Amino acid sequence: xxxxxxxxxxxxxxxxxxxxxxxxxxxxxxxxxxxxxxxxxxxxxxxxxxxxxxxxxxxxxxxxxxxxxxxxxxxxxxxxxxxxxxxxxxxxxxxxxxxxxxxxxxxxxxx
Amino acid sequence: xxxxxxxxxxxxxxxxxxxxxxxxxxxxxxxxxxxxxxxxxxxxxxxxxxxxxxxxxxxxxxxxxxxxxxxxxxxxxxxxxxxxxxxxxxxxxxxxxxxxxxxxxxxxxxxxxxxx
Numbered sequence: 001x002x003x004x005x006x007x008x009x010x011x012x013x014x015x016x017x018x019x020x021x022x023x024x025x026x027x028x029x030x031x032x033x034x035x036x037x038x039x040x041x042x043x044x045x046x047x048x049x050x051x052x053x054x055x056x057x058x059x060x061x062x063x064x065x066x067x068x069x070x071x072x073x074x075x076x077x078x079x080x081x082x083x084x085x086x087x088x089x090x091x092x093x094x095x096x097x098x099x100x101x102x103x104x105x106x107x108x109x110x111x
Numbered sequence: 112x113x114x115x116x117x118x119x120x121x122x123x124x125x126x127x128x129x130x131x132x133x134x135x136x137x138x139x140x141x142x143x144x145x146x147x148x149x150x151x152x153x154x155x156x157x158x159x160x161x162x163x164x165x166x167x168x169x170x171x172x173x174x175x176x177x178x179x180x181x182x183x184x185x186x187x188x189x190x191x192x193x194x195x196x197x198x199x200x201x202x203x204x205x206x207x208x209x210x211x212x213x214x215x216x217x218x219x220x221x222x223x224x225x226x227x
Contacts, residue, residue: 034215043117043201043218090154092215099216101154 002027004093006102014110019063019078021105023091026072033074034092034099035065044090050074061085081109114138117202117219124192125227132187132222134202142207143185144216145177148199160185161207192226199223 007022025031032051036044048059055067061084065076074091086109091102115136124130136143145157159167160179174196176188185202203216 032215036218041199041221041223043115043220044203044216045218046215049215094215099156103153 002029002031002093002095002098002100004091004100004102006089006091006105008105009103010106010108012108012110013081015083016080019076019081019085019107021076021089021091021107023074023076023102024072025074025091025093027093027095029095032094033065033067034094035059035063035074035076036090036092038088038090038104040087047076047089081107083109083111085109115202115204115217115219117200117222119222120220121223121225123225123227124189126192126194128192129188129190131189132200132202132224134185134187134219136183136185136202136204136217138204138206138217140204140206140217141182142205143179143182144203144205145185145187146201146203148201148221150198154201158187189224192224194226197224197226 003026005024013019034049035047037047038044047063048057050057050067058064063078065074067074088104088106090104093100118133142161144159147155147157156169157171158177163179174191178186199221201221202219205216
């Protein structure tokens with residue numbers, strides 16, 4: 001079965017500096033991959049998704065992720081962090097609509 | 112508003128109470144899900160409904176009872192809960208095509224449940 005590992009449980013950056021949230025996946029097929037964001041006391045919001053089209057995927061709020069099959073990775077990046085980016089981020093791998101969530105990475109943004 | 116509405120947003124209940132969580136999706140999706148999110152734990156899939164039929168029950172205790180009367184509505188009936196059941200309960204929906212592309216899930220904002 002497919003699985004996903006988020007390599008950092010907590011990432012802290014300063015406002016205006018780059019963000020890198022790391023995700024590795026395992027899948028027997030050609031998976032779909034997603035990043036979701038969850039702000040405090042809110043549900044999960046889809047940031048971006050990869051579904052076998054372009055390997056560099058652009059999402060909302062300036063985030064993007066690159067699908068690297070050779071490295072089985074789908075890291076999330078943003079050139080410049082904003083205070084409003086502070087939240088929990090979930091990487092998700094899916095086969096045939098069976099979604100598996102990572103444990104989450106908490107992003108803290110310092111002024 | 113994401114198109115998936117959950118009510119109530121917050122619920123406090125005693126261990127002997129009976130309550131229900133409601134989820135409604137306005138997206139025309141044909142699959143709906145209940146997830147449990149506890150502090151410091153990964154999301155736990157509880158129930159899956161496809162075309163109103165329950166297709167998955169991940170060993171959830173019988174004190175949680177789902178109901179899906181139609182493809183737009185999903186309920187989670189609660190009775191004799193334990194304090195460890197306190198969590199954020201998230202509903203999601205998706206369009207299941209059966210094969211091929213996966214468009215992801217749309218989540219509601221959740222119900223924060225506290226069992227006292």
